[in-house]
Amino acid sequence: MVFEAGHSLRSKLSALPKVELHRHLEGSLRLETLVEIARTHHLDLPSYDLETLRPLVQVVGGDSPDFSTYLEKFKLLRRFYATPELIARMVHECIADAAADNIKYLELRFNPVALSKFRGFELEQAMLWVTEAAEQAQRDHHVTVRLIVQIGRDESVFTARRIAEAAVAARHRGVVGLDLAGDETAYPATPFIEVFRWAKEQGLHITIHAGEVGPSANIRQAVEHMGAERIGHGVRAGEDPKLVQWLAEQGVTLEMCPTSNLHTGAVAGPSEHPLRRYLERGVRVTINTDDPGISSTTLTDEYLLAVQHMGMDLPAIQQTILYAAAAAFLPKDERGALVTWFEQVFAPL
Numbered sequence: 001m002v003f004e005a006g007h008s009l010r011s012k013l014s015a016l017p018k019v020e021l022h023r024h025l026e027g028s029l030r031l032e033t034l035v036e037i038a039r040t041h042h043l044d045l046p047s048y049d050l051e052t053l054r055p056l057v058q059v060v061g062g063d064s065p066d067f068s069t070y071l072e073k074f075k076l077l078r079r080f081y082a083t084p085e086l087i088a089r090m091v092h093e094c095i096a097d098a099a100a101d102n103i104k105y106l107e108l109r110f111n112p113v114a115l116s117k118f119r120g121f122e123l124e125q126a127m128l129w130v131t132e133a134a135e136q137a138q139r140d141h142h143v144t145v146r147l148i149v150q151i152g153r154d155e156s157v158f159t160a161r162r163i164a165e166a167a168v169a170a171r172h173r174g175v176v177g178l179d180l181a182g183d184e185t186a187y188p189a190t191p192f193i194e195v196f197r198w199a200k201e202q203g204l205h206i207t208i209h210a211g212e213v214g215p216s217a218n219i220r221q222a223v224e225h226m227g228a229e230r231i232g233h234g235v236r237a238g239e240d241p242k243l244v245q246w247l248a249e250q251g252v253t254l255e256m257c258p259t260s261n262l263h264t265g266a267v268a269g270p271s272e273h274p275l276r277r278y279l280e281r282g283v284r285v286t287i288n289t290d291d292p293g294i295s296s297t298t299l300t301d302e303y304l305l306a307v308q309h310m311g312m313d314l315p316a317i318q319q320t321i322l323y324a325a326a327a328a329f330l331p332k333d334e335r336g337a338l339v340t341w342f343e344q345v346f347a348p349l
């Protein structure tokens with residue numbers, strides 16, 4: 001009976017049309033594709049066997065839940081971005097997987113330095129390959145895709161500015177936002193404030209990874225000083241009750257990623273995840289996958305986790321989807337149309 005109930009709940013959540021605002025291309029690669037690339041391109045790896053490769057690029061039981069273990073997986077993945085064709089294939093597969101999970105609107109983010117540096121490509125080239133592939137893939141899979149360009153916190157300000165300039169130049173190719181990601185505890189955001197202010201003036205939307213493993217003060221800094229309209233994760237906002245209230249009043253959207261938050265140790269256990277608590281306090285929370293390849297998850301899995309272990313129910317999940325649509329980095333009329341479409345779909349439910 002328990003299985004039956006779980007099974008029908010999964011079917012319901014799977015069938016829901018969805019919005020995803022926070023998914024990293026580099027964290028979305030299919031394991032089977034990685035094995036194929038490793039073999040075809042003779043990559044220098046300990047093994048070409050799927051199960052031997054898995055713990056190197058995916059979180060597995062026995063991994064300690066901490067941020068550095070999580071980031072290690074990305075480092076090895078850089079070896080796989082071997083040709084423009086492979087990067088395009090990864091974009092296609094990532095968008096196909098999102099569409100198969102009934103995602104209707106996806107904002108996919110990528111780090112152009114990660115995609116280019118290992119093989120000596122220019123970051124502007126990598127950006128072009130991603131935008132072209134995303135343009136084609138969204139047509140093939142009937143899903144609307146917009147792109148967010150990511151700056152790593154460990155980059156120099158010089159490189160950050162170069163990335164921001166390339167992102168602004170790619171606005172006509174589907175790039176809508178700029179993001180800052182990486183280890184908050186080792187690299188403060190302060191050196192990048194001017195870069196983000198400039199990008200915002202040029203018309204890009206801003207989202208910042210903050211309050212994930214770093215303190216809640218990073219969230220306030222991102223909103224007040226860097227122009228962030230959305231916050232990646234923001235799980236630690238609750239350390240400052242006034243901040244939670246303020247986020248609700250300001251209408252800041254949190255891009256929360258439950259499984260990722262467990263894998264990075266940002267949250268100790270599912271029942272301690274603040275998703276429901278923040279929603280009840282009026283914060284515009286959304287549910288996302290972060291890195292479906294690395295965490296071996298789908299957006300349906302994340303909804304299921306939220307319902308089964310985080311006190312959410314179907315109306316609450318729908319509310320988070322509406323919040324996500326309302327926070328899409330789209331022109332006002334397109335955003336309004338997206339919200340209306342979801343409201344109409346959810347009304348009979």
Ligand SMILES: [Zn+2]
Nearest residue numbers: 024209232290
């Ligand atoms: Zn992220």
